[in-house]
């Protein structure tokens with residue numbers, strides 16, 4: 001664990017040294033537009049306070065573990081939030097054998113029709129809405145069977161997508177968008193019982209299949225560093241380039257202690273909900289800050305997260321999905 005942390009600090013320093021200067025000089029979107037007159041400036045409005053409320057509300061339902069009442073209640077709340085933004089909200093039910101029992105789970109899909117001329121690209125914006133039933137990495141062995149709150153690991157990505165849903169209703173974009181909240185990402189303890197919702201969706205893709213996608217996971221950390229996740233560069237480099245270009249134009253590259261994106265590879269590939277999609281031929285990137293000490297512990301609570309981090313990521317995604 002110590003070595004892991006050391007490597008993290010080294011990678012972070014490198015990122016700041018190489019890319020911090022660029023962020024300081026870029027001046028954000030307006031100057032970027034002047035330099036790129038062929039690109040019309042996307043509308044990137046994001047209310048981080050509303051997103052934060054949605055993060056906290058998820059926590060009031062308790063752990064969102066498949067097979068529990070809190071899970072079903074959260075599902076109902078999420079469906080209602082999304083139905084307020086689009087008529088096209090559906091549940092994709094599936095079941096998975098866990099501990100000898102067939103546990104019911106649901107992916108939640110909300111579709112937004114683009115304003116562009118057909119044929120339009122159809123993009124996926126995804127996060128997982130379930131939470132880990134076990135705090136495997138809790139420093140206190142007595143707590144390792146306790147379900148986690150999942151403020152960052154679960155609620156943060158969903159909170160950003162709920163605000164993006166409101167923005168897509170207020171300011172429709174050219175592309176078709178499906179917001180998909182995956183269930184069963186974090187059941188575990190091992191990977192054969194993880195990524196359940198994304199595996200199910202990837203096996204049951206619409207025809208034609210989505211063009212590309214962006215996954216958000218653990219993007220609420222108050223000390224946010226979103227690197228280029230190596231599997232994303234391997235399978236979906238053009239999408240990752242798009243995201244990091246958006247972050248650069250918005251002035252959201254990490255500088256010093258300021259949170260942000262780091263346009264450098266993360267030190268290890270991450271297996272997450274984007275992999276079943278990539279393997280099914282839908283290029284998808286994972287925006288994730290995996291350097292989060294409370295990961296899979298009972299300390300993954302709202303006080304470790306920040307509305308500002310939700311805003312950085314939310315605005316970057318809104319910008320990226322409007323770029324030509």
Ligand SMILES: [Zn+2]
Nearest residue numbers: 132153186296
């Ligand atoms: Zn997790």
